[in-house]
Amino acid sequence: MVSLTINGKTQQFDVPDDMPLLWLIRDFAHLTGTKFGCGMAQCGACTVHLDGSPLRACVTPVSAVAGKSITTIEGLSADASHPVQQAWAELDVVQCGYCQSGQIMSAVALLKAKPDPSDADIDAAMSGNICRCGTYQRVRAAVHRAAELSKA
């Protein structure tokens, strides 16, 4: 049994220690906003927060996060009102949408660490998140916009 707090709710899960956190989140906690894209920390679709820092859930064994606090896209806000979500909506970022939970979680973590990121900061923080639809230009603009919204 592993005890884990996800989006503020502490639960016990009967899963093997070496199971990646991603599958606990998706198949046991039934939170499907966090996506499976590559299984080897190459695409960032599975990005969640561990105590506020970004984490690739697909390569993180549940044993490494036992007793800790995880936030998924579902826990970011109750009504898509987080400044990053607002900026994403304002700039019409999404296309197929599959990678966007991960993009948003990476962007939120970036803005927490650097409230006013430069383009180079965005490159460094967001290059681990692949978008096959090619929304990068809008992701970049939306990160800058979210920084403004956060200040307001």
Add this chain to the structure above:
Amino acid sequence: MTTDASRRQFLKTSGLAAGSLVVSFFIPAANRLARAEAAATAAFAPNAFLRIAADGGIRILLAHSEMGQGIWTALPMLIAEELDADWSRISVEHAPAAADYHAVGMPMQFTGGSMSTWTEFERYRKAGATARALLVQAAAQKFGVKPAACRTENGRVIAGDKSAAYGELVDAAAKLKPPKDVPLKDAKLWKLIGQPTKRLDTREKIDGSAKFGMDVQFDGLLTAVVARAPVFGATVKSFDDSAARQVAGVRDVKQVPSGVAVIADHFWAAKLGRDALRVEWDLGAFAGRNSDDIAAEFRKLATGEGPVASKAGDAATALAAAAKKIEADYSLPYLAHAPMEPLNCSVKIEADSCEIWTGTQFQTLDQASAARVTGLKPEQVKIHTMFLGGGFGRRATPTSDFVVEAVEVAKAAGKPVKTVWTREDDIRGGYYRPAFVHNAIIGLDAQGRLAAWQHRIVGQSILGGSPFQMMIKDGIDTTSVEGVADSPYIKDLPHHRVDLHSPALPVPVLWLRSVGHSHTGFVMESLIDELAHATGKDPLEFRRGLLAEHKRHLGVLNLAAEKSGWGTPPAQGRARGIAVHESFGSYAAQVAEISLQNGAIRVHKVTCAIDCGIAVNPAGIAAQMESGVVFGLSAALFGQINFKDGRVQESNYHDYRVLRMNQMPQIEVHIVPSTDKPGGIGEVGVPPVAAALGNALFALTGQRQRQLPLRVTA
């Protein structure tokens, strides 16, 4: 997919149409419950494409699949325009698989060929206009006035000082007989069409609630991971599942036609079970093949004549008489689509029904295939189209490969099963854009003008051996030659000949975003650049001369040139390349500005001009151009699938690379104002990119790269 004419021809003759189906609504998740209920209780359903509820909510049913291309927004715009709807009251769902939603004039429901908006331009507007006419009639009766005295605005019918919301009229409107041949608005009166309009699927895609096929979960649904052949054409000789069955959570192991399925309570158990599975394969003949020898075989074929795709005059004689000849060989690798959402399909089979939840571009074929596997009738197969986490053609397989396999697994398991592909399964699983070799010999006269063009193309046929086989005429699969055989540069010449060789290999091949244009755009626009330089002309001026009679090509070419600053010197260390290509009824020109950084290509900016006729949603068009450019850049800079001893060498995003944020250029999109009929959008941005990039590289370094991905030599 391929040209409209050949597609229609196929669809007329194929007999693949499924019967009429019972319309059903699926409620995929609790958070959609409220909206779905609103649709189910709708009082007014004037046709298959919209429902209006008593509370005024308008539900649009999409005959096409949303895979990022923005059809979830563009098609509702067409209805809302004619309906004079309150845009804020619109919600959308994928239609069930049913005859009502077959593509216009075709016996098949599908999404592809950049066709959704232009093929639905009339049908969806008519659906809105018909509903409006009925609401007006109901209001006229209620108000005691003539319909002609009524106007509509923002979800209300208004006559003098009387006014009623659409929701108040639905009961009465539902009792009226829909009129035929309702007139459509004059384009001058459009309020929505042509306005940049934000996507309607944003909310659920930024809060994690959007349901993709991968997200389907219900009680009793097991998960399967399949061990597939390591070499295309290989078959299972034997397997030992004892260790797999020891994995906690593994429920069953079953052999299916495509391999061996490990069926478990959840993905991780299924995956560990597959890791523990020992399968002995009969590898077959392809185990002896490597990328190099395949390319050599293709190059050899290119030295001889083949079936003729396009011909005029006598190219051979004209070439012999040419003052100057340029010969070039181009080669392009196999490419995987690699959509972000790995393939998956959930299947529940019962005595008299089969339910399928998946992201698919080919509902009707999937339905027919599932019927064949289960022994049910097509109308007993219900397809729930989920959001597609990218398609790019991979979710439009004529064989319904991932759906058929999932149905086989569920049938073998005797329980509902979701079959999930890993990324490695996706990259190594085939259905690639075929590899191609081109050989071109182009003759110039003494004045440096084009005189003759001989072009040979070698690559596997997408249609050959598929249910679309009958579209091949006289040995020509048009998806292999589109962009060359119909190129204005070639067609305008009195002496030309385009030949095609379609070697058979066991590698499953498929259309990838922009299909034939994904290779012909690169080859043609690189060749034209070679010719410009060979004749000492500016690449833009050279194209202007050749395309003088092709106004729409010229329009985008000039716009892209102007906006990119073509003719002005770029910054130190940078160079520009230009390309223009027609595909899917639209025209795109692009200028790429690049430099070299640490010996690699750095793309700074891509300026894109697009003429797609009437621009239904300019915001969506800009997004699709950006998307197409990025897709094309990934192929130009990185994309390649290689074989060694018949095994695919790439496996995941670390070695099948795609563009990332730190490599992203600025992309600027300019739309040509037009009143021409709408053309395609989803694929049109892809074809010119690689050539624009290669041409910029030549301008910068003098190196002409005749293969993709582009290489920079020291």
